[in-house]
Amino acid sequence: MRRSVSAGSSRRDLSRRATEAEWMDSVPVSPEDFAACLADLETVNRLTRATAPTLAFLDRLTAGWPDGAELRLVDAGSGQGEMLRAIHGWAVRRGLRPRLVGVDLNPQSALAARAATPGAMAISWVTADILDYRPATAPHAITSALFTHHLEDGALVRFLRWMEETASDGWFVNDLHRHAFAYYGFQLLSAVAGWHRFVRHDGPLSVARAFVREDWERLLAQAGIGRAEIGWHLPFRLCVTRLKGAA
Incomplete structure (x- = not known):
């Protein structure tokens, strides 16, 4: 029988995806505490250059698009919205007209995202189960960052099919590579940095819930x-790209 290992344990079986629920998905928390956790997560993502793979995908997706073209994009599991704010800035610099939507199941995410986002940015925030979300107009692209590892395999297969059916031009999954260095390294880094208790608990567990190539x-x-x-993208990101125009 396979022994269950807690996220904080010194030993972890990384041969398969972990199944324990992350605290962010299961523990009730006040809006203030939730916002503090998301702020630390944004720091983590900035330090680990989390936006770079997604922006590289968008460079490929929009290659050859004329200045002034509209970019319709949905981000799944948008959290506090740092990815969409980065995409908005990239799109403006690229000369595109961004029309962005962040979808997250937790209603506190939309509140935190609106508070952190300048009103001039063309970003809408929707509280919904992404698998139930039906945009009125098909988005050109669907992105997600550090979202898919929250899903069990069955839901993840449905999510992949939903993206394939919904996006007109392509989609991109930006998530973690399940690897011992990333797992134990984040434990050390988060303890030294003194990040929010949810980040210290959920960060290593996110790695354990993440993927190797054979999983994808x-x-x-x-x-x-x-x-x-x-x-694979530095540091320890394992991403999936689908460009519908590609041969």
């Missing part, structure tokens, strides 16, 4: 998606 190959096959790229 299996999940994509189950979803019936044959033309997707799986790529």
Whole structure:
């Protein structure tokens, strides 16, 4: 029988995805505490250059698009919205007209995102289960960052199919590589940095719930998606790219 190992344990079986729930998904918390946790997560993402793979995907997606073209994009599991704010800034610099939507199941996420986002940015915040979300107009692209590891395999296969059916031009999954260095290294870094208790608990568990290439190959096959790229990005990001115009 496989022994259960807690997120804070010194030993962890990383041969398969962990199944324990992260505190952010299961423990009630005040809006103030939630906002403090999201602020520390934003610091983590900034230090680990979390936006770089997603912006590189968008460079590829929009190659050849004319100045002034509209970019309709949905971000799944948008949290406090730092990814969408980065995408908005990138799109403006690129000469595009961003029309961005962040979808998150937790209503506190939309509150935190609105508070952190300048009103001039063309970003809407929706509280919904992403699998139930039906945009009135098909987005060109769907992105997610550090979202898919929260899903069990069955829901993740449905999410892959939903993106494939919903996005007109392509989609991108930006998530973690399940690896011992990332798992134990984050434990040390978060303890030294003194980040929010949820970040210290959930960060290593996020790595344990994350993926290796074989996981993505299996999940994509189950979803019936044959033309997707799986790529590694520094530091310990394992991302999936689907460009519908690609041969």
